[in-house]
Amino acid sequence: MANLSRIWNLQYKEGIGILEAVSSEFRYTGPLIILSAYLVLLFFETAFPLRNRKLPRAGRLAVNAVMTLPVFIIGGSVVRTVGLSLASWCDSSYFGFLHSVTMPFPVKFVLGFLLMDLSFYYWHRINHEWPLLWRFHNVHHCDPDMDVTTSFRFHFMEVLYSTGFRAVQVMVIGVSPFTYAVYEICFSCETVFHHSNMRLPVAVERMLNKVIVTPRMHGIHHSFVMEETNSNYSTIFRWWDAMHGSLNLGVRQPEVTIGVPAYSLPGDNGVISLNAMPFKRQRDYWRTPDGTHPVRPVHDNKQMME
DSSP: OHHHHHHHHIIIIIOOOHHHHHHHHHHHHHHHHHHHHHHHHHHHHHHSBSSOOSSOHHHHHHHHHHHHHHHHHHIIIIIHHHHHHHHHHHHHHTOSGGGSSOOOHHHHHHHHHHHHHHHHHHHHHHHHHSHHHHHHHHHHHTOSSOSGGGTTOOOHHHHHHHHHHHHHHHHHHTOOHHHHHHHHHHHHHHHHHHHSOBOOOHHHHHHHTTTBOOHHHHHHHTBSSHHHHTSOOOSSBTHHHHHHTOOOOOOOGGGOOBSOGGGOSGGGGSHHHHHHGGGSOOOOTTSOTTSOOOOOOOOOTTSOOO
8 A cells, every 4th residue: 555655646746757667666566465365265265165065176277377368467467567657658648537637645545445436336237238248248158157267268359358348447437547457356355355265243344345346246136037237237336236226135155056057068268269159150148958947936135145
């Protein structure tokens, strides 16, 4: 946080070198914070698992590590560079919504942070609702187990074309480089947290879930049941699902089967299969290989369950 304070001072007291300062601090401080969160949650999900695993851990770790590597490379070299560059340009050109109104910087920071998270809710939802985008997003969802290694397991093309969304998002909102850097760190840490297979006491998770997305909430989003996967799109704040009627909490975790029914065969989760998957003829996603369409009776979805 001391480094982020230094960026703040550079931008708003000295007014020089902001892109270089943010880029430097984000390059080292951000990954260190995210890695620390990753390792801590890896330890706790191993010690206190929420759901039983379907596959041996070693094989999944290897596949997910290979799928994650290009995500980190593209995310760091393309998405981050575009986001920070455009945020700096918006600041210097007074471009975007936040520059169209006069308000103190702390207010702009909070509002910008919230708008970044809200707009990502829409992007995530579009990735489920538009068939072309779902072809790629399905690579993330068809992981047969969900834990911290699922957090950044995406098809590299999804990350690459998301750069366009990030560019529009930053320019329309007009966030500062400082806001962008803080949001990206929080976004990544929260992504690792809610993908983790860590069992929190239900009372603790219910309390946290009044504000943020938690492992049980996001576990439902990775369910075999179509109606459950098409819910709980939020990343940091769970409010967006509550506001848009897409919140679903009423499923017990032992009843949740992780994955996508049509892509649950042993050969579907190899590195070659996952990279080729979006370019092949698509199966009926929500039917198992034996033709079953998983459904579940509707529960009261307002209360986080065991």
